[in-house]
Every structure is written in C-alpha cells, then in structure tokens.
Amino acid sequence: MSVPQEIEEGNTQIRSARLIVWCRWFYAPLIFLFAFFGKSDIGVLHALLILCGALIVVLLANAFFALYLQRNTSTAIDGKALTILSGIQIGSDVLFLFFIALFVGDNGNNVAALFFLLPIVISITVFDLGGALMVAMISGALFALSAFLRESPYLMLGAGDVIPLMTKELVAALARAGAVALFFLGMAFLGSRLFLFSRLRDKTLLEEITDVVHQLRTPLASIKWTLKYLLDGDGGGMNEEQRSLLTKSFALNEHAVSLVGEMLTIARLRSGKFVYHFVPVQFEKLIQEVIQDLLPIATAKRVRIEFHAPKDLPATWTMDPDKMRDVLQNLIDNGIKYSTEHGTVRVRANAQGRDLHLSVEDSGMGIPEKEKGKIFSQFFRAENAIATETEGSGLGLYIAHHVVARHNGKIWFESESGKGTIFHVILPSRQ
C-alpha cells in the first residue's frame, strides 16, 4: 500500500481510506493499551469500563468501514460518499481520543494530546484547509472538555452537582488545554499549507510533463502520414514483406497516438481542466454512431453487436455528448476486444424511473475475482486481458468512471470468469 499523492480521483481516495482503516486496527488498540496503563486512578472501574467501551465502539466502526469499502469493489464509489466516510472516520477517532484524554492524567496527558494529531493529519490529506481547521478546533474543544471533566470534581463524585469548583488546578488545566487547542490549530494550518505546497509542485510537474506529451504528437503524426503514404503505394511498389512490416508499423504507431491521447486526457482530468457541456443528446443516435464506428473491428473478429432499446425511450437525455461517446466507445470496444470469436456484444438502453440505464454485455473471458476491485484503477488491466490482447492501456475505464461520476451517475459491472461481463451505466436525469 503506497501513500497517495493526489486527492481528486476516487481510486486514490479509496486507497487512502483503506489505508487509514487498516492502520486503525493497530493504532486504536495501541492507544487503548497506553491509556490502560497510564490512566489516572479516578474511579478505576468506571474508567476501565468506559475505555473498553470506547475501544469496542471504535473497532466495530472500523469493521463497518472495512466492510463498506470491501463490498463496493465492483462499483466505483463516488467521491462524495467517500468524503463523508472519511469524515465519519475522523469523527470517531476524535471521539475515541476524547475518552483517552479523559482518563489519562499527568504526563500521560501530554501524550494523549499528541494523539489528536493523528486525525488532524488525516483530515489535512482528506479535506482542505477549512476542514482541517475544523477538525483541529473540535479536537481542541474536546480536549478542553476532557481537561475540565478530569480536573473538576464531577468525575470523582459522579454526581450531578451543579456548581463546579473553579480550583486552581482546574484553571491551570483549562489554560493548558487552551494552549493545546492553539497548537492543534497551528499544526492544522501548517500541515495544510505544506500539503498544498507539495500539491502545487505536483501540479507544475504535471504541466511540464503534459507539455512534452503534447509535443510527442508531432513526430507521431508525421510518421503516420509517411507510413500511410508508403502503404498507399504513393512511394512506389513494394513486396509482401515490406507491406506487411509497414502495416504492422502503422498499427503500432496508431497505438502510440491513442496512448498519447489518453495521457493527455488524464492530465486534463487531473488538472481540473476537463470541461463538461451538458446538453440534450439524442443518445440512441449516439450509441448507433459509436457502434457504426466499431463495426469494422467487430466484423474482423466475427463478433456481432446488437443494440436493444424499447420504443418508449425518451428522445433525448441531458449529458455531455463527447465524453459519453468516449465512455460508450470504451465499453463497446472492450466488449469486442475481450469477446470470444463469433461472440455477441449486446448494448441496451432503457429508462428506469428517472434514470437512463445503459449496459454493454459481452460473451467473453469475464473478469477474474481477485482483480475485480482494481478494474477502475488507472492503468490497470486484468492478467487475462493482457494475455489476450496486449495492446490496451487500461486508462479507458478510469476515464469512464470519472465521466460518469461527473454526470452524477454510477458505473459498475457484473462478471463471471469464463462467461462474460456486463457493464452498467446509470445516468440520472439532469434538470
């Protein structure tokens, strides 16, 4: 598991969410043990029960997070849900640490304060400056509350006595808590700034790389024109071997061109320059155009493409036509690529409630179980895919996921190894 570099894309978010869940299995019990040995002797049993309870709750919550992230491997989880999940995780951590701080006194209390840096650092990577500051504030407030409860007689008596005794110790503890809270805010601010700075450096790097990738297109275009010129016989006749080699070169060059295109798309996606234009689109016509374009490839492989749509489908649907065209092209092309010879690719469109449901089904190799979770990752191609069809960059589904998410839709798949795969896309109606 590697530490994520960017925030934006869903899969990096999922990976970082999983990383945090994994770490929590370790740090929660460790912190609990620390508190267990370091706790103040105030109503010992009371404290122990509450601490155990807090640990159990945190571990249960963590199990829930782990299951949630696991269950959704075949769906691309949307960014908003992940952000909410991260918020809940951070919230549960902060609450847990509140209880720890409540029961650990003296020098141990300083360490308990430092533990709050964990959720603060997590929030720096997940949220922006505002979010991180808010987490810092809540941590500071809860820490102050824990100090108040510790020092005031409340905890000792356990009774609902109304008047807190403003002892010297209490005032000192509260002052200290105030300092700690300021420390949290400072760390949140600094951390966010540092994080933003490193992201800015990444952004500049991205722009530099994009520039070079753009320039790649120039020689590739020239090569394309030259090879085609020769293949057309405009440079003179050639023998079978020459023709065959040039044909292969042309195909490889085309592959290079499409890779460059995909790299540029990714770069635009990451730099936030992907502009969407939502307009009413005659999507049935769009689907048929895409099928038409891919027909030569399908016929070469003796794969049939069918398109099914009920008559009562709405005439238009609001979407970004160019982006959705790319998505459909990718799904249908994949269907053809990974279908068995004489197989069929079925494209379906129907309306389900207020949503448009598109699906592309192939009769191909299917996606192996252990690779299902990674399908939407950048550059990922399942092993059996690479074995069958070495040319394919694996970027298409990654982009497709991004496009569909931007439409507030969902994209997922069902697959059985050896039987075939169905990709589903849901586009809610946009008003």
Added chain:
Amino acid sequence: MTNNPIKVLMIEDDKFLCDLAAKKFSKEGFHVLVAMEGRRGIELAEKELPDVVLIDILLPGLDGFEVLKRLRRNPSFDNTRLIVLSNYGQAEELEKARALGADQFLIKADFTLDDILDAIKKVLASPRKYFA
C-alpha cells in the same frame, strides 16, 4: 468533371509534412500551393484565391489563429474553406478556431493524408455556413 482543379493552399512550417502533402494532393489532381509562414501564406492566398486553405496552428511569426482571422475578415475569401490543422486538439483551441470562422478542425495525429483529402472534398461539397 471539372477542368478547374481544386486549388489548395497549405500553410505549414514543417517542410517534411508540406512535401508529403503536396505530393499526395497533386496525385489526387489538386493544384497545390505551399507557404511555410503566416504572412507569406496570406500573400499567396490573396494572389491565388484558393478553394481551400489548410492552416497549421503552430507557425513562426504570425500564428495560425491570426492567419485564420485575417483571411476570414477578407470578403474575397467568403467562399474559401478554411481548415485548421493542429497537433494539440484542446477544446479551447477548437472553440477559438470555430469562433474565428474555421470550417473544420483536424488533429494531424488522428488523420492520414487520405482522411484530409476526404475532409477537403466533404467541406467543399457543402455550402459554407455564414456567421455574422
């Protein structure tokens, strides 16, 4: 069909591509003119009044957009098809080209010379849409 061959002016600074395109287009029966720089391209256009002008975006001196703008401004070219060639293909470029009055926008890496020939024939076959 016609004794007047189609006149194509290509404004492109890459000599290699120019020569290749010129050879291809001549074989197709087009009358090909070539300029490797923006200002020269405009001069040639005004002198020869081509049917189609292929303009590369990246040009030394006057860039492709400027050439496009100046040609479109000139009423002598109201019927001339202006096709922009680019290697970048960013949406902003496309928009700008369209706004400046280009009839077509082609990314060089995505099209072969044959495709460009087809595009030229296609764009000549349909009447120009006039924008204010």
